[in-house]
Amino acid sequence: xxxxxxxxxxxxxxxxxxxxxxxxxxxxxxxxxxxxxxxxxxxxxxxxxxxxxxxxxxxxxxxxxxxxxxxxxxxxxxxxxxxxxxxxxxxxxxxxxxxxxxxxxxxxxxxxxxxxxxxxxxxxxxxxxxxxxxxxxxxxxxxxxxxxxxxxxxxxxxxxxxxxxxxxxxxxxxxxxxxxxxxxxxxxxxxxxxxxxxxxxxxxxxxxxxxxxxxxxxxxxxxxxxxxxxxxxxxxxxxxxxxxxxxxxxx
Numbered sequence: 001x002x003x004x005x006x007x008x009x010x011x012x013x014x015x016x017x018x019x020x021x022x023x024x025x026x027x028x029x030x031x032x033x034x035x036x037x038x039x040x041x042x043x044x045x046x047x048x049x050x051x052x053x054x055x056x057x058x059x060x061x062x063x064x065x066x067x068x069x070x071x072x073x074x075x076x077x078x079x080x081x082x083x084x085x086x087x088x089x090x091x092x093x094x095x096x097x098x099x100x101x102x103x104x105x106x107x108x109x110x111x112x113x114x115x116x117x118x119x120x121x122x123x124x125x126x127x128x129x130x131x132x133x134x135x136x137x138x139x140x141x142x143x144x145x146x147x148x149x150x151x152x153x154x155x156x157x158x159x160x161x162x163x164x165x166x167x168x169x170x171x172x173x174x175x176x177x178x179x180x181x182x183x184x185x186x187x188x189x190x191x192x193x194x195x196x197x198x199x200x201x202x203x204x205x206x207x208x209x210x211x212x213x214x215x216x217x218x219x220x221x222x223x224x225x226x227x228x229x230x231x232x233x234x235x236x237x238x239x240x241x242x243x244x245x246x247x248x249x250x251x
Contacts, residue, residue, distance in 0.1 A: 018053025
């Protein structure tokens with residue numbers, strides 16, 4: 001039997017093929033869709049796959065990780081627009097029953113340190129440290145990004161080897177401190193909704209604001225020897241309520 005990660009890879013590849021059978025891993029009777037612009041249920045997914053397939057889309061699953069009943073994937077999409085995404089799925093009795101995502105336009109070039117939004121290691125290590133790494137990432141979000149205690153940065157960030165994949169930022173602890181200092185009021189993290197982990201990789205889902213825009217922050221961290229050594233992210237607008245086609249909410 002295919003692993004949960006393999007089933008999700010097949011499901012997401014269905015966007016390329018338009019094959020509604022790719023959605024067979026979804027339990028249509030229980031499926032909860034948290035993308036506010038996508039109809040809920042298997043019918044919604046099948047319709048979406050057929051529509052997207054007409055644009056000759058490209059789907060690449062760069063990373064996929066498993067945390068109990070959850071699978072989270074880091075994806076490279078090209079359908080009408082080129083986007084980087086995080087996809088989160090919850091399984092129950094072997095089938096997908098819930099889905100969340102976060103998409104951001106992919107820039108044409110690398111960031112100031114030459115990194116893209118997707119390059120870097122793809123395989124989880126230190127599986128025995130999953131829970132410790134989960135708590136470290138959660139504490140970093142709470143202490144530094146929610147409560148803005150920048151004096152604690154060195155507690156969490158590897159000062160010698162920090163790699164940044166945000167398209168507007170550069171490598172290194174000094175650069176991170178400067179960016180966070182300059183954006184204290186503009187980039188506001190407020191509520192942590194989910195922290196998923198497999199070994200050295202941890203994904204944090206947080207609600208907040210970017211300027212006046214209500215957004216969801218998805219931050220993926222790679223942790224080694226008790227410090228954050230690498231970071232990827234996407235920021236996605238939470239659509240106004242009158243644009244939603246389901247009532248499940250972004251989070």
